Amino acid sequence: MSNQARFNDQRGLLLRAVRPYGEAAVDVRILDGTIAEIGADLAPADDETVIDGGGAVLLPGLVDLHVHLREPGREDAETVRTGSEAAALGGFTAVFAMPNTDPTADTAGVVEQVFRLGEQTGLVDVHPIGAVTVGRAGLQLAELGAMADSVARVRVFSDDGACVSDPALMRRALEYVKAFDGVIAQHAEEPRLTVGAQLNEGVVSARLGLTGWPAAAEEAIIARDTLLAAHVDSRLHVCHVSTAGSVDIIRAAKAKGWQVSAEVTPHHLLLTDDLAEDYDPVFKVNPPLRTASDIAALRAGLADGTIDCVATDHAPHSSEDKESEWGSASPGMLGLQTALSVVIETMVETGALDWRGVADRMSAAPARIGRLADQGRPIAIGSPANLVLVDDTAHWTVDRAALASKSRNTPYEGRTLPGRVVATFLRGTATVLDGKLVAGQVAGASR
Amino acid sequence: MSVSIGRHLLSSQDLNNETAVALLDTAARLDAAMTGREVKKLPTLRGRTVVNLFYEDSTRTRTSFELAAKRLSADVVNFSAKGSSVSKGESLKDTALTLQAMGSDAVVIRHHLSGAPRRLATWIEGSVINAGDGTHEHPTQALLDAFTMRRRLRDGEGDLKGLRVVVVGDVLHSRVARSNVRLLRTLGAEVVLVAPPTLLPVGVAEWPCEVSYDLDSALPGADVVMMLRVQRERMTASYFPSAREYSRRYGLDAARLAKCEEHTLVMHPGPMNRGMEISAEVADDPRRSVITEQVTNGVSVRMAVLYMLLSGEGVANE
Numbered sequence: 001m002s003n004q005a006r007f008n009d010q011r012g013l014l015l016r017a018v019r020p021y022g023e024a025a026v027d028v029r030i031l032d033g034t035i036a037e038i039g040a041d042l043a044p045a046d047d048e049t050v051i052d053g054g055g056a057v058l059l060p061g062l063v064d065l066h067v068h069l070r071e072p073g074r075e076d077a078e079t080v081r082t083g084s085e086a087a088a089l090g091g092f093t094a095v096f097a098m099p100n101t102d103p104t105a106d107t108a109g110v111v112e113q114v115f116r117l118g119e120q121t122g123l124v125d126v127h128p129i130g131a132v133t134v135g136r137a138g139l140q141l142a143e144l145g146a147m148a149d150s151v152a153r154v155r156v157f158s159d160d161g162a163c164v165s166d167p168a169l170m171r172r173a174l175e176y177v178k179a180f181d182g183v184i185a186q187h188a189e190e191p192r193l194t195v196g197a198q199l200n201e202g203v204v205s206a207r208l209g210l211t212g213w214p215a216a217a218e219e220a221i222i223a224r225d226t227l228l229a230a231h232v233d234s235r236l237h238v239c240h241v242s243t244a245g246s247v248d249i250i251r252a253a254k255a256k257g258w259q260v261s262a263e264v265t266p267h268h269l270l271l272t273d274d275l276a277e278d279y280d281p282v283f284k285v286n287p288p289l290r291t292a293s294d295i296a297a298l299r300a301g302l303a304d305g306t307i308d309c310v311a312t313d314h315a316p317h318s319s320e321d322k323e324s325e326w327g328s329a330s331p332g333m334l335g336l337q338t339a340l341s342v343v344i345e346t347m348v349e350t351g352a353l354d355w356r357g358v359a360d361r362m363s364a365a366p367a368r369i370g371r372l373a374d375q376g377r378p379i380a381i382g383s384p385a386n387l388v389l390v391d392d393t394a395h396w397t398v399d400r401a402a403l404a405s406k407s408r409n410t411p412y413e414g415r416t417l418p419g420r421v422v423a424t425f426l427r428g429t430a431t432v433l434d435g436k437l438v439a440g441q442v443a444g445a446s447r
Numbered sequence: 448m449s450v451s452i453g454r455h456l457l458s459s460q461d462l463n464n465e466t467a468v469a470l471l472d473t474a475a476r477l478d479a480a481m482t483g484r485e486v487k488k489l490p491t492l493r494g495r496t497v498v499n500l501f502y503e504d505s506t507r508t509r510t511s512f513e514l515a516a517k518r519l520s521a522d523v524v525n526f527s528a529k530g531s532s533v534s535k536g537e538s539l540k541d542t543a544l545t546l547q548a549m550g551s552d553a554v555v556i557r558h559h560l561s562g563a564p565r566r567l568a569t570w571i572e573g574s575v576i577n578a579g580d581g582t583h584e585h586p587t588q589a590l591l592d593a594f595t596m597r598r599r600l601r602d603g604e605g606d607l608k609g610l611r612v613v614v615v616g617d618v619l620h621s622r623v624a625r626s627n628v629r630l631l632r633t634l635g636a637e638v639v640l641v642a643p644p645t646l647l648p649v650g651v652a653e654w655p656c657e658v659s660y661d662l663d664s665a666l667p668g669a670d671v672v673m674m675l676r677v678q679r680e681r682m683t684a685s686y687f688p689s690a691r692e693y694s695r696r697y698g699l700d701a702a703r704l705a706k707c708e709e710h711t712l713v714m715h716p717g718p719m720n721r722g723m724e725i726s727a728e729v730a731d732d733p734r735r736s737v738i739t740e741q742v743t744n745g746v747s748v749r750m751a752v753l754y755m756l757l758s759g760e761g762v763a764n765e
Contacts, residue, residue, distance in 0.1 A: 198561075206650030209561040209583030209625060214649070278569075279562025323540050327560035327581065 013428060014044050018053035018389060020379040022355035025055055030385040033428035038381060051433075053389055056422050057355055060363040061093025061386030062340065063375050065156070065185070065263055066239060066311035068332070069095075069126070071117060072110070073102025078316035078406050080117035080126060085404040086314070086336040087124045088431040091388035091421040094125040094367065094375045095336075099136065100161045106131035106142035108150035115152035123431045127370060130154040132173050132184060136162050141173060148180040155371040158185035160239055161286075163221060165191050170225060174234040181371060183235040183261075186225050188246070189287065193217035198327060200273040200288045208276060210326065213288045215243040222246050226253035226260050237369055238262040240313050242287040244297030251306040261369045263311035264298050266342035267333055271411060281322050281329030282411050285315070288331075302361060303352040309365040312339045316407030334410040337403050340390065341417035348392075349418060374427075385428035394420035404437070452755050455568050455575045459586045459629035467633055468606050471594050474744070474751035475603055481518065481747075492521035495757055498551040500542070500567075501578075502528045502558045507717060507742070508578050508587075512555045515749035521757075524551070539563060543570040552757055556580070574756040582620045587752060588716050589626035591745040593634055595737055596671055598744070599712055608635030613665050615641040615697060616675030616724050617686075619648050623716045624675060628656050641665045643697065645686045646677075662697055666706045673714040674699050674725045690723055700726040704735065712737050 013030040020026065020038070029037035029048075044050050064087065070078035080097075087095050097114055099105030105114060111128040118126020130147035134140045136159040147154040157177060164170045164186060173184050194217045199205040201212020222238055226249065229236035238250060241262045253260045267285060272292055275283040283289060301307040315332025322329050343362065347353040353361065367376025377383035398412040424432040431438055450469040453461060462470065481487050497516040499509050509525065516523045526546070539558075546554055553574040556564050561581030568575040579585040597603055600610060612631055618624045618640050631638050638656035640647065651658055659665045666672065677697075679690050687693045699713065713729055713736045721727045730736055 201649050203650040203653045206648035206653070207625075209581055209622060211582075212649055279565050320538065324538055325558070325560040325563045325566055327562075 012045055012048035014042060014048050014050045015058065015389070016050055016052045017055055018058040019055060020058045021359060022057045022392065028058065028379070030425070030428045033385055035379065035381055035383050035385050038379070051423065054391075057390045057392045058379060059091070059355065059359045059388050059390060060376055060379060061388050061424065061426065062091045062362045063366040063370070063372065064092050064095045064312050064314070064336065064339070065237070065309060065366040065370055066160070066265075067095045067097055067314040067336065068100065068316065069097045069114070070316055071101065072113065074318075076406070077318045077321075080114065081121045082404060082406045083314070083316070083336070084118065084121045084123040084126065085437055086334070088424050088426075088437060089404050089421060089435075090336040090338070091340050091390065091424050092124050092336060093386040093388070093424065093426045094127060094372060096127045096129050096156055096370055098158060098160045099129050099131040104131050104135050105129070106134055106136070108143065108146040108152075111147050111152040111154050112150050122426075123437075124426065125372075125375065127156070127372070128152050128154055129156045129158050129160070129185065132157045132159045132164050133169065138162060138164055138166055138169065141169070141176065144173070144177055144182065145180065148182060155180070155182050156185050156237070156369075157182055158187065158239065160185065160187045163187050163189040163191060165221070167224060167228065171228045171232060174229055174236065175232045178232075178234050183237045183369060185237040185239050186221065187239050188218045188221035188225070190217040190220050193220070198284070198288070199276050200290045202273065202291060204273045204276060208279070210276070215245055215290070215294075218243055218287055219245040219249055222249050226250070226258055229260060230256065230258040233259070235259045235261070240265050240268065240287055240311070241298065241301070241307055242268045242290050242294065244294045247297045247301035247306055251301070254306060261308045261365075262306070263309050263366070264302055264307045265313045266310060266335055266339045266346075267411060268298055269295060269302070269346040270342050275411070276326070279326040281324060281326050282333070282409050282413070284326060284329050284331045285313075285333050286331035299346060299350070299352055302347065303357070308369065309361050310339065310343055311366065312336055316405050317409050318407060322409050332409065334403065334405050334407060336405070338398060338410065338412050338417060340421065341396070341419045342412075344392065344419040345417060385425050387425040388421060389423040391420045391422050392418070394418075396420050454756065455564075456586055456752055456756065457564050457568060457575060457577045458584045459589050459626045459633070461586070462630065462633060464606060464633055464635070467590075467593070467630060470590060470748075470751050470755060471597060473754060474590075474594055474747040477750045477754065478744075478747040488518055488520055490520050491754060492516070492519040492757055495521045495552045496550060497521045497523050497553045497555060497753065498546050499523065499525045500546070500554050500556045501526070502556070502563070503579070505557050505579065508557060511742070511745040512578060512749050514746050516753055518746070519750055519753055521753065539567060540570055543567050547571045547573070553753065576752060576756065579622055581622065583622050584626045585622040585716075586626045586630070587745070587749055588623050589630040590752070591741055591748040592627060592673065592714060592716070593630055594744045594748050595714065595741050596712065599737060600670055600710070606634040607631060610636040610670045611639070611668055612636050612671040612673060613639045613641055613669040614673045614675065615662060615699065617646045617677045617681065618642045618651070618675070619646045621675050627673065628654055632656070639665050639669070641697070643687055643693075646681070662703065663706065666703060669707055669711055671712045671714060672699060672707065676716065676718060676720060677724045679720065679723065694723055698724050698726065699729050701728045704729050704732070711735065714738065714741060717742070
């Protein structure tokens, strides 16, 4: 695309007729990676590239606190590059990569490797999450300080996929990370209550003969951890909240002023457990899909701020890990390229959130929790130009073969979703234009 | 008029009252046709291939299906997980594609994971028959149970309207219970599930049956008492304190059986834990226990299933 080729040589950029937060249309000028001017009918400078927004919604670049990029170790399922491509196409400018890689990201060496791979790819900022315990085995603290002090400057720690279930160890982890303003992101799952668990425990699991994953197994850990966080005055972040009871517990903790934050995934805002009816493991995820009343509570919690943010839990799996019996399949779903559309369908079209609300829950709040200074900033003069342009009138039909991820495990195959990412800008450089990756953006672009 | 039961038998829910009764009728006719024959074989499925794909050991069910297929003159291949490519890590999908390539007409699958037969049915063109999947379903067991009840209590005709069937034991882990609740309701019977609360699934309240924790109060008025196998290992996971306490509260012995009606039948899908869920005296009671008859009827019912799935035209009424 000649426009793109030209664009990459440009210094200045003028976004014409864009609607920040879905409000009145303006022009936005970007210079040196920063928003330089916002106003009506800005005159283009001579060397400036002009992009006609056509009235599309302009939001701060999205930030995802919870993705699995699978590198190192499972490059057949995803790599930092392919995951970054999916992220950029989904409107993200920063992602936090979970440490359940092989080797585990539990040392400064591994988190720095992931961080550098992200830098080399250059499509989104990749912030590694460090494991809380060595090998995510839940027995001994990993060198959290070394990861915090590393080039990757890790601030979020999680054993995601496994719960830090030992209460004494969880307490120490919460205390220890206070030294560098870290946060423990807990995968809340009491392991003794979820032995062999396959699906939300309820009417559907009873009918399908699948071992139940009770809501109480999540809620019990969240309740315990909020108490621990309060006791040691530290920060707790709850990953992928999935039940109505969890929302109540987090709401109560926040009402007491405790430092608790929480995320919800797009799939838990939309999909219910009865999708397991045909035993297709594309709907197998951990925590499992729940019920319609859980969805209602999660949406209400996200709307009123009890749940701070949306995080995808983007979890690519190879076909051999998904084309199997339900019980032997790996849990997890793709999420990066569909997240914003699902949030539009579940929160914007229902009137639960306006676009400012979306910007908060998908950009400002996760950036704040992850302690990113240069992401999630308001659309204002002087802010870094991390931006996403969304055609809120468009619809698209999910085609798993067309997704950027190396894996194909999207639960939305064939679904028509609202809202299309038109362009994504990382510090003023387009990573996506016209809904496509900008070619030749970064070093080593060949795959 | 002919009745089709579709391409697969994956769940009791695949059957409605009409197709279930037609299937039982077919089983009865096949049974009659075999009786008194010197050569127990019908030519119906000559040239067809039936594969028994067993991921779990089950001599009883596998042999029953094998006999059923052979009596209809089908070629039978037994493919057990042990000593095959399956034990070398081949996936179910690859195994399915292999069987498909070999031209099997029907696959009878027993699997330790719920839903495996439904997955298999998406990968192959032939028929899939669920011979028991995890803790989900075992529809041919429910059919042979219904066949036995109908023969004993309904003169071998029609459905089971008005029968009261008490199912006792480890409902939570039982594919037999799930299949029976569905099929018996379809056939018009009333079902009462009796178990300690730990061995009932959360969500059982939505099932089309009554639920009780007290065996003694459930027995009067029962036409059939079906005892489910309870594995002794369950007590190590605290489902109940001890085998002795389980047996005392939920086991069927002669004293309890005396509270039942004269005509009450005792059934068990096997294999039995004598002394645990059922006493030897009850299991061997020649008047009440129809446990070996269930096994015999299993062959006829499975012949009917194979016949209706593979003969291509459903069952022609005479």
